[in-house]
Amino acid sequence: AQTVTQSQPEMSVQEAETVTLSCTYDTSESDYYLFWYKQPPSRQMILVIRQEAYKQQNATENRFSVNFQKAAKSFSLKISDSQLGDAAMYFCAYRRRRGGADGLTFGKGTHLIIQP
Amino acid sequence: GAGVSQSPRYKVTKRGQDVALRCDPISGHVSLYWYRQALGQGPEFLTYFNYEAQQDKSGLPNDRFSAERPEGSISTLTIQRTEQRDSAMYRCASSLVGADTEAFFGQGTRLTVV
Numbered sequence: 001a002q003t004v005t006q007s008q009p010e011m012s013v014q015e016a017e018t019v020t021l022s023c024t025y026d027t028s029e030s031d032y033y034l035f036w037y038k039q040p041p042s043r044q045m046i047l048v049i050r051q052e053a054y055k056q057q058n059a060t061e062n063r064f065s066v067n068f069q070k071a072a073k074s075f076s077l078k079i080s081d082s083q084l085g086d087a088a089m090y091f092c093a094y095r096r097r098r099g100g101a102d103g104l105t106f107g108k109g110t111h112l113i114i115q116p
Numbered sequence: 117g118a119g120v121s122q123s124p125r126y127k128v129t130k131r132g133q134d135v136a137l138r139c140d141p142i143s144g145h146v147s148l149y150w151y152r153q154a155l156g157q158g159p160e161f162l163t164y165f166n167y168e169a170q171q172d173k174s175g176l177p178n179d180r181f182s183a184e185r186p187e188g189s190i191s192t193l194t195i196q197r198t199e200q201r202d203s204a205m206y207r208c209a210s211s212l213v214g215a216d217t218e219a220f221f222g223q224g225t226r227l228t229v230v
Contacts, residue, residue, distance in 0.1 A: 004158075033216070045159070045207065045221035052216070091158045097216070103149055103172065104219065106158030 002027040004094050006107035013082045014115045020067075021077045021110045023092030031097040034068065034075045035104065039089040048090070051075065053097070079112075087114045118142075120222035122208050128228045129198055137193045137225045141210030148191050149219060150183055153205040165191060166213060198229045 151159035
């Protein structure tokens with residue numbers, strides 16, 4: 001079974017600075033997807049960024065980018081120019097790639113605090 | 117609809133009662149998922165459907181939990197003989213079919229068993 005580990009329960013960063021959230025995972029699959037979701041105080045679940053395991057290029061979405069290290073099974077999220085609205089719980093998630101859809105496996109989350 | 121809709125948003129029930137949680141997915145979304153999220157934890161997969169067929173129920177914690185999606189649209193998650201440990205946020209998500217499609221989450225139902 002696959003597992004996702006987020007070793008940082010809480011991170012704090014100054015507004016406009018850069019912060020990196022860590023995630024490691026364990027799987028025997030070779031083809032899968034990795035995700036970062038944001039959960040603000042409203043408790044919505046918002047997709048931030050997605051990475052396909054077969055792609056070597058790291059995904060980027062505006063101020064958000066990932067560092068995907070497949071051999072190390074590591075998938076960190078970098079947030080540049082942090083903004084107050086980035087304050088939230090961030091969850092790393094895994095989904096194996098098959099013909100159809102499949103459920104997501106989530107980590108326990110990292111609480112990101114933005115200091116003004 | 118415009119988004120995934122769950123009802124009720126909040127449910128307080130007495131221990132031993134049955135509860136039914138409803139999920140109305142985005143129109144046209146084939147796949148529907150149920151997750152449970154305890155306070156301070158990430159969502160935990162329970163089960164999912166493609167159309168009306170339940171594809172995987174390996175995450176259901178025990179036989180008090182069941183789910184159905186009889187017409188391939190609205191789904192109901194039922195918890196029988198509720199226990200305090202069932203208290204959590206129950207989230208539904210839906211997506212188009214295929215592992216490369218984005219899952220959209222509903223606002224969740226906060227269940228409290230007293």
